Ligand SMILES: [Ca+2]
């Protein structure tokens with residue numbers, strides 16, 4: 001225990017001059033001082049919200065029970081560079097022809113996790129003024145697999161050297177494999193996923209340099225949304241062993257409802273190969289109810305100690321949830337109908353010793369005891385939560401055995417030392433008294449003299 005904390009505790013137990021507000025102010029001031037010392041490169045002037053709030057769909061019928069699982073344990077490994085066979089690209093181009101609406105060549109689909117590992121390798125990147133990321137969602141857990149141009153190389157002519165596809169042009173639009181002589185890329189191998197659980201892919205647009213497509217920023221173009229095609233009859237490339245199966249997935253990066261779109265489904269094309277089974281596509285028929293949720297994980301400091309920043313004293317996931325149902329028109333997904341909007345909180349972890357009362361939106365939960373190292377996974381219905389305003393707060397007892405005297409912890413404003421942070425629901429929490437790394441926070445880059 002630090003000297004400061006010892007003095008404060010003495011002040012608390014004295015009968016004369018006991019002022020809970022003064023104690024709270026002093027504890028918070030000490031906390032802020034220690035935070036700045038622990039994270040000298042982290043600017044206080046930031047938003048403390050690192051959650052992308054992507055919408056995650058679960059197909060399991062058990063709507064209320066289905067929820068994002070606890071922590072990110074779905075790791076993957078990177079393969080050596082895979083050179084894409086010309087025959088594969090020729091076949092792909094014959095199936096998903098450039099510039100024509102290819103959407104009716106498939107249906108919206110999800111997949112089930114096979115009983116073996118599988119590898120995803122990007123094989124073609126189309127002309128696009130957008131930058132995107134490929135994500136895979138497995139049993140409600142979102143995994144970022146790849147982003148545009150990452151670990152992908154091209155030969156501009158048959159005799160030229162390999163260069164990163166990023167260097168194919170200084171214009172985003174032409175950082176593509178469209179007119180190159182050869183393509184190679186690293187692959188991403190997934191093992192130990194939960195067999196038989198639902199999974200799907202989505203492409204999310206993170207940047208865009210053409211106003212015709214800008215509304216797509218933040219959108220999720222998924223296989224469920226009929227923005228991808230799964231081609232199962234792709235001939236096996238000769239550089240993939242015979243006992244493997246191969247699938248090609250073509251992705252469209254612009255929704256016609258959000259901007260101009262040719263729906264040619266070839267803006268990103270990747271191959272999936274596995275021995276023996278690739279994830280098996282399952283068509284989503286009209287009327288299939290699906291649960292949609294957008295989750296923020298809050299990691300909270302209870303001020304029990306002012307010199308550790310493990311942010312694991314309370315870890316709670318809060319989600320906007322609804323049921324959504326696909327409607328088709330002429331055999332093509334037309335739109336989704338949302339129903340039964342609700343909000344849900346799950347207390348994932350406790351790692352502090354002080355009793356606390358958690359308030360989320362309009363809902364105040366009953367007082368909980370502080371517990372070190374528990375994963376209760378308690379589920380609550382809540383109302384009035386705003387995933388961008390972060391109206392969540394905690395009252396923590398100043399002393400474990402004194403009821404009614406609390407420190408108040410709220411979501412920090414820019415400029416304040418954070419006692420609550422908002423992170424991705426896949427972000428695992430720290431072990432006890434191990435401070436979160438500075439890289440969790442935004443660290444301003446040092447700008448060299450004379451640069452912009
Ligand atoms: Ca396109």
Ligand SMILES: [Ca+2]
Nearest residue numbers: 308310311313
């Ligand atoms: Ca702590």
Ligand SMILES: [Ca+2]
Nearest residue numbers: 310312313351
């Ligand atoms: Ca702790």
